[in-house]
Amino acid sequence: MIDVEEILSKxxxxxxxxxxxxxx
Numbered sequence: 082m083i084d085v086e087e088i089l090s091k092x093x094x095x096x097x098x099x100x101x102x103x104x105x
Contacts, residue, residue: 089097 089100092100
């Protein structure tokens, strides 16, 4: 299982925004 919070913590802000938009 993927640790989403760990991944997000390693991303920059733009990547996090893009990821959040995809997950919605």
